[in-house]
Amino acid sequence: MQIIKLSATDSTNAYLKSLAKSEPLEDLTVVVAHEQFKGRGQMGSEWQSEAGKNLTFSILKRHKGLAAKDRFQLTICVSIAIISALKELGLGNLAVKWPNDILSGNSKICGILIENALSGDKIQSSIIGIGLNVNQSLFNNLKSVSSLKLLLGKTFDLNELLLRIVFHLESELSQLTKIWDKERWVDYENLLFRKDRPSTFEDNRGQRFMGIIRGVSGKGMLKVSLENGTLSEFDLKEVKLLY
Numbered sequence: 001m002q003i004i005k006l007s008a009t010d011s012t013n014a015y016l017k018s019l020a021k022s023e024p025l026e027d028l029t030v031v032v033a034h035e036q037f038k039g040r041g042q043m044g045s046e047w048q049s050e051a052g053k054n055l056t057f058s059i060l061k062r063h064k065g066l067a068a069k070d071r072f073q074l075t076i077c078v079s080i081a082i083i084s085a086l087k088e089l090g091l092g093n094l095a096v097k098w099p100n101d102i103l104s105g106n107s108k109i110c111g112i113l114i115e116n117a118l119s120g121d122k123i124q125s126s127i128i129g130i131g132l133n134v135n136q137s138l139f140n141n142l143k144s145v146s147s148l149k150l151l152l153g154k155t156f157d158l159n160e161l162l163l164r165i166v167f168h169l170e171s172e173l174s175q176l177t178k179i180w181d182k183e184r185w186v187d188y189e190n191l192l193f194r195k196d197r198p199s200t201f202e203d204n205r206g207q208r209f210m211g212i213i214r215g216v217s218g219k220g221m222l223k224v225s226l227e228n229g230t231l232s233e234f235d236l237k238e239v240k241l242l243y
């Protein structure tokens with residue numbers, strides 16, 4: 001496994017994506033940056049991270065026959081890998097806020113951005129970007145965000161932590177396509193934040209509604225039982241879990 005360390009880049013996802021186009025990189029090549037100028041988040045958002053304090057890295061995964069329709073398997077593998085690594089550090093109350101925000105209690109500590117290169121109906125390769133708040137203590141203007149340092153009261157060696165997470169990623173990603181044995185799917189569903197609890201959602205027109213998270217569909221849609229008794233499925237653009 002190759003680890004490329006950068007002092008600064010716009011985004012490790014963008015860097016790894018363009019490097020993979022120009023060089024024959026080996027599977028599981030990692031790019032980690034001390035600082036990102038333009039860290040990318042989900043749904044076009046920005047990922048902010050104090051230079052040198054946190055982990056901001058991306059890993060290249062090449063696939064053998066992963067169908068595009070099964071892309072949610074990746075989200076499951078990556079979420080579970082990160083949670084396994086964080087558990088080893090003694091962090092508790094870990095959950096996944098659908099689809100892939102990693103929380104401890106009510107606070108987000110890690111975000112994941114997966115970008116897939118498709119060929120027809122198959123995923124050729126994925127760039128898996130991970131931002132983990134590690135040693136940062138101040139989060140100006142950011143609500144419900146925390147770090148390992150704030151939660152566990154000590155600082156962490158970023159290199160050691162990176163290797164620990166990559167180890168879990170390697171092991172979970174080797175399970176891909178076997179995931180339909182359901183075991184990992186159920187593990188993921190059991191980690192869902194606010195599962196089986198009445199919650200408030202907002203749809204893409206700003207309308208609020210009540211529902212209860214029941215799980216995720218094969219395509220990774222969120223399954224929510226509504227007040228009228230129906231079980232509905234939502235994708236990320238359609239719904240936001242408020243509380």
Ligand code: BTN
Pocket residue numbers: 010011012013014036038039040041042043045047055056057058101110111112113129130131132
């Ligand atoms: C999110 O929760 O919105 C996803 C955040 C993903 C951030 C990471 S940091 C490393 C990698 N490079 C990026 O530009 N984004 C991801």
